[in-house]
Amino acid sequence: MLADLALIFLWVPTDATMGIVQRVFYFHVPSAWVGFLAFFVVFVGSIAYLVKPAPRWDALAHSAAEIGTLFMTIVLITGPIWARPVWGVWWTWSPQLTTSLILWLIYVAYLMLRAYAPTQQQAARYSAVLGIIGFVDVPIIYFAAILWRDIHPEKVVGPMAERGSLAPEMLFVFLFSVLTFTVLFVMFLQQRLTVRRAEDTLAQARRASSR
Amino acid sequence: MTNFWRAVLTILWKDILLEVRAKETITPVLVFAFLVVIIFNFAFEPTPLLVVTVAPGILWVAFTFAGVLGLSRSFAVEKDKGSLDGLMLAPVGREAIYFGKLLGSFLFMLVVELLMLPPFLVLFNVPLFEPEFLITAMVATLGFAAVGTVFSAMSVNTRAREIMLPVLFFPIVLPVIIGAVAASGPILEEGSWSDIAGWLQFMVAFDAIFLVVSSLTFQFVLEE
Known part of the structure; x- marks a missing residue:
């Protein structure tokens, strides 16, 4: 992570036209990638939980949803x-x-x-249902937004437009960033799962002692 | 007729009877929808030129808000009167409950929409009794009901349920709202079927996808 920060702020050349602010790109896009990856994990965890209601599937979906929301928040802040x-x-x-915005809201x-x-059980079941419906909805929202744009044809330079023009150093730092963020996501997920397990143990102990 | 559809129609008929006799939901929802339209009139102050641009939006915001109220009542009534347990104990599949409640909400919203059209027509002077518009409204409303039935059953058990339903429901049905508003635009400008065909197809696809996904997941919402 430190190496990634060093690369982003010290090593990679500043963009000729966009200037220093282009460096936010190395946070923005990897965060978006992690956000979508996290919501895919939520989707998988939700299906697994409904098929076989074991607490660990719910823990996986729940943890991924929290981390995904965090990264989507970063996306929505760095984007503007x-x-x-x-x-x-x-x-x-x-x-x-x-x-991205609607995904974040979901x-x-x-x-x-x-x-x-x-x-707890209802929370797990309800959120699993929402995890599935929400994920299925994402491509539909994207498609609706494209169709809607067709009707209001205002040309904007999209993030996609920059893709082809990346200098090799930039591409390297970008890919390195994606890798770092993915590793960060896996680490967060493990941490959150550990915390979640501790929470569950604590809740069980509380129930046992109050009985 | 199979047992499945008989169960669906029985649940639907129960909801219709309840509403026809008590009119407990439809009256406040209609008044509310009417108020939304009036508030929007003052928010935008639409001139005859502007009205074609803003009318579809106003109409569908009113329908969506009214719809979410109707949907929240759909399961709140069952829960508060304790009949939800009876419904779940009944020897019918969860899918039958889902489709019964879905059809109930669908019809309810359609009736509200139909009753809202004359005042809207008078206030904004736009042509709405067109077959194109009625089809658009039906397709969009089916999408609302397909998703809304699941979330209504879900939110009725949560704390702060009046707020939870719109928070869950609006982001998911956003594609239908976009579709309905976008399709209503050309209709108000006296467009033809070809102008709205794309959006209609899109909304039919949404309906189909969420009828399947919702009916599959609904059983997990009702489990105790």
């Missing part, structure tokens, strides 16, 4: 920081942006649902 100087606006309703709802459910 980059967009304002480069596009001239903080926000635009392009398909990628719309999908998983905020997921975490709220868990907090407000009456029992």
Whole structure:
């Protein structure tokens, strides 16, 4: 992670047209990748839980959802920081942006649902259902946003437009960033699962002592 | 007719009877939808030129808000009167309960929408009794009901259930809202079927996907 930070801030050449702010790109895109990866893990964990209701599947889905929400928050914060100087606006309703925002809202709802459910088992089942429905919805939202753009044809320079023009050093740092963030995600996930196991043990102990 | 559909229709008929006799939900929902339209009128102050642009949005925001109220009542009534347990004990599959409640919500929302059209037409002076619009409304409403039935059954058991339902429901049905608004635009400008065909196909696909996903996952929501 430190090496990644060093590469991003010290080594990689500053972008000729966009300037220093382009460096946020090395946080933004890997965070988005981790966000989507996390929600895929939620989806898989949710299906597994409904097929075979073992607490560890719920723990996996829950932990991944929390981490995914965190990384999507980073995406939504770093995006406008980059967009304002480069596009001239903080926000635009392009398909990628719309999908990211709605995805974030779905998983905020997921975490709220868990907090407000009456029992642990219901929280697990409800959130598993939402984890599946939410994930299925993501490509549909993306498609709707594309169709909607077709009707309002305003040309915006999308994040995709930069892809082909990456210098080799930039590409290297970018891929290194993606790798670092993925490792970070796996580490977070392990940590969160450990905490979750401790929470479950504690809850069991409390129930046992109150009996 | 198989046992499955007989069970579905029995649940549907129960909901219809309840609503027709008590009118406990439809009256407040209609008044609420009407108020939403009036508030939007003052928020936008639409001139005759502007009205074609904002009318689809106003209409569908009113329908969506009214729909979410109706959906929340759909299971809240069962829960508060204790009949949800009876429904779950009944010797019918969970899918039958899902489709029965879904059809109930679907019809409820359609009736609300139909009753909202005349006042809307008078206030905004736009043509809405077109077959194109009625089909769009039906397809979109089916999507609302397909997703909303699951979330209604879910949120009724949570704390702060009045807030949880829209928080869960709106992000998921956003594609349908986009589709319905986008398809209603050309209709108000006297467009033809070809203008809205793409959106109709999109919404039918949404309905199909979520009828399957929701009916498969619904049984896990009702488990105790």
